[in-house]
Amino acid sequence: MSSAKKITFRSSEEESFDVDKAVAIQSQVVKELIEDDCADVKIPLPNVPSRILAKVIEYCRQHIDLKAWDAEFVKVDQTTLCDLILAADYLNIEGLLDLTRLTLKDMIKGKTREDILKSLSSEKYTTPEEKEECWRKISEILN
16 A cells, blocks of 8 residues: 555644555545545644554554455355355344345346346256245345
């Protein structure tokens, strides 16, 4: 990320922290300041002490890596994604369920029910009834 645009945060003790813009804009406050042209590359944060700002920046950096990992993780076919949703729901893994639900919603946006059922793998769901049952379960979870 070293070639990315840098933003400098200034803590309450006037200590400077240089971070990539992608890290900085995880803060909605910072993002809005930048979008509204209310801030250049130096942003004072008079209510945040240096030791806390360092921890916040660490969290934001790690979160960017997790977002990239999440995006790669859900690059699967629709059947696998549906199976992941069912497993996450059964095991009550909220983060995985949120990620897979959002991904499936994006994947099926604008498709008809029939198109969605057709795209379910015929190896896993061999009969129309099996596909219908899978879709019924998924629909309950999506809502």
